[in-house]
Amino acid sequence: MLSKNRLRIAMQKSGRLSDGSRELLANCGVKINLHTQRLIAFAENMPIDILRVRDDDIPGLVMDGVVDLGIVGENVLEEELLSRRAKGEHPSYKMLRRLDFGGCRLSLATPVDVPFDGIQSLNGTRIATSYPYLLKEYLSKHGVSFKPCMLNGSVEVAPRAGLADSICDLVSSGATLEANGLREVEVIYRSKACLVQREGEMSEERLALINKLLTRIQGVIQARE
Numbered sequence: 001m002l003s004k005n006r007l008r009i010a011m012q013k014s015g016r017l018s019d020g021s022r023e024l025l026a027n028c029g030v031k032i033n034l035h036t037q038r039l040i041a042f043a044e045n046m047p048i049d050i051l052r053v054r055d056d057d058i059p060g061l062v063m064d065g066v067v068d069l070g071i072v073g074e075n076v077l078e079e080e081l082l083s084r085r086a087k088g089e090h091p092s093y094k095m096l097r098r099l100d101f102g103g104c105r106l107s108l109a110t111p112v113d114v115p116f117d118g119i120q121s122l123n124g125t126r127i128a129t130s131y132p133y134l135l136k137e138y139l140s141k142h143g144v145s146f147k148p149c150m151l152n153g154s155v156e157v158a159p160r161a162g163l164a165d166s167i168c169d170l171v172s173s174g175a176t177l178e179a180n181g182l183r184e185v186e187v188i189y190r191s192k193a194c195l196v197q198r199e200g201e202m203s204e205e206r207l208a209l210i211n212k213l214l215t216r217i218q219g220v221i222q223a224r225e
């Protein structure tokens, strides 16, 4: 059970951000045993509890005030923000720091064998994505409307499977696009992992601990630059 008196930090349990998140905390001197499959891990030397969850759950946990801090990709955070706003909610959080891992871009990609003549040519077409709100925000700014094909995985196979005309997905090396006969035509969002804090009241002790962590993170990142 999580203790009310300890700082709660949510991080990805297993995935592209989990090593970076774990290393960052370890380099800040937070001693945690993450070798178990447990949802919750306790720091041995500081009043900190670590909640290990799917990355998609982290923005909501912060916005709902369930955890004090979260380490998550800006892409997932921004998508959740836009999604909640679309439902008429007023989500909020504090961006504490951009981190130095988890870099990627959310890009539009089209089949290499189909001529591409600017994003206007996507008007009225179907686009497969896991990020419908970020995509809609970007395309509507450019006066382009589209039909969504919402997929939480295997987005890159959608055009070949006849499900969509193009895709909007995360890219890092570009190898996945290439392997699927797609080419990146427009970057719509650049993302890195970031550290966010919940809004609302917090005890002096907790705030002091957050400040201590932030100072250490600053030092760790500077030393790696």
Ligand code: PRT
Residues within 6 Å of the ligand: 012, 013, 014, 015, 016, 017, 053, 054, 055, 056, 072, 073, 074, 075, 076, 102, 103, 104, 169, 170, 171, 172, 173, 174, 175, 176, 177, 191, 192, 193
């Ligand atoms: O299980 P859980 O829900 O926690 O994990 P997940 O599978 O949803 O996410 P995960 O671990 O794949 O990614 C977590 C976060 O890492 C993302 O939200 C991004 O902030 C960041 N990130 C950085 C990436 C990538 N790089 C990345 N390349 N997330 C996903 N990819 C995928 C992309 O979707 C595509 O399938 O990698 C493929 C493309 O990679 P390249 O190198 O071939 O271009």
Ligand code: ZN
Residues within 6 Å of the ligand: 054, 055, 056
């Ligand atoms: Zn996820």
